[in-house]
Amino acid sequence: MNKEDFFIKQFKNTHKNIIGDDGAVVGSHVYSMDAFFENVHFKRKWMSLKDIARKAMIVNISDAIVMNAIPKYALISIAIPKDFSKDDLKELANGFKNIAKKFGIKIIGGDTISNIKLDISITIISKTKKPIFRKGLKKDDFLCYTGELGTCKKDLKSLLQGKEVSKKSKFIKPKLKPEFFYEISPYVNCALDISDGLFFELERLSEINNLGFDFFDKISKDIGCSGEEYEILFSFCAKNRDIISKIAKKHKVKLNIFAKAVDGTYKGDCQNHHFN
Numbered sequence: 001m002n003k004e005d006f007f008i009k010q011f012k013n014t015h016k017n018i019i020g021d022d023g024a025v026v027g028s029h030v031y032s033m034d035a036f037f038e039n040v041h042f043k044r045k046w047m048s049l050k051d052i053a054r055k056a057m058i059v060n061i062s063d064a065i066v067m068n069a070i071p072k073y074a075l076i077s078i079a080i081p082k083d084f085s086k087d088d089l090k091e092l093a094n095g096f097k098n099i100a101k102k103f104g105i106k107i108i109g110g111d112t113i114s115n116i117k118l119d120i121s122i123t124i125i126s127k128t129k130k131p132i133f134r135k136g137l138k139k140d141d142f143l144c145y146t147g148e149l150g151t152c153k154k155d156l157k158s159l160l161q162g163k164e165v166s167k168k169s170k171f172i173k174p175k176l177k178p179e180f181f182y183e184i185s186p187y188v189n190c191a192l193d194i195s196d197g198l199f200f201e202l203e204r205l206s207e208i209n210n211l212g213f214d215f216f217d218k219i220s221k222d223i224g225c226s227g228e229e230y231e232i233l234f235s236f237c238a239k240n241r242d243i244i245s246k247i248a249k250k251h252k253v254k255l256n257i258f259a260k261a262v263d264g265t266y267k268g269d270c271q272n273h274h275f276n
Helices: 003-009 049-066 086-102 151-160 178-187 198-209 238-250
Strands: 024-026 029-037 070-081 106-115 119-127 142-146 190-193 212-215 232-236 255-262
Touching (some): 029 049, 049 070, 049 086, 049 178, 049 190, 049 232, 142 238, 198 212, 198 232, 232 238, 238 255
Parallel strands (some): 070 106
Antiparallel strands (some): 024 029, 029 119, 070 119, 142 232, 142 255, 212 255
């Protein structure tokens, strides 16, 4: 068990039905929070301040979407370097406001402190009528992920080598699929977003649902170990395959049905990129 999962488990005995998913469900609300810290999740030379603020919002909104929740409000806590100018602060603010407007979110508060580097924590408050959890995978379910995986790992490697990547890179500008997921949600048994890599997310599903996976084809590490993708990983019964495929075609979303849930366990084969 990695240290991140170990730490989270210290709180599970108190709130078994709240802690451990992409967000915490309390009544009809979902609360999700992510940190986005300089030199951990990004380097300032990789992205504009506007892009940093945009991504900090998007990675949080992604958690709400995969729980079938509609984001409503945001709280932003930000540690600001002392050398930031007023123009820098405006650029950051515009990034937050840009994504908030796109998703119909009201920024209702937060906190600011002075710091030697740029650190951001955002809480998104969402509403849901029927939340979807990581737990819910059934034996014989199909496993599916959206879009293409692998480019974020490739682009991160390039950035770490001091190279430039496309401004359209998913590592810089993740692309979410809310309309698609909300429409397929009645046919989905479990879901989460791919933030730590497909293999890590499958390991989480295996542990919480006590099931393993029968893969239809081999998936390379370049695909399975690529984090920061923010594509959607979900499961569904065979009887719902046609309707989900039809909805995907309507929204021009690529589906990758790659495995079936079976008895057993699954352990991923990637180096954990947290708490090294």
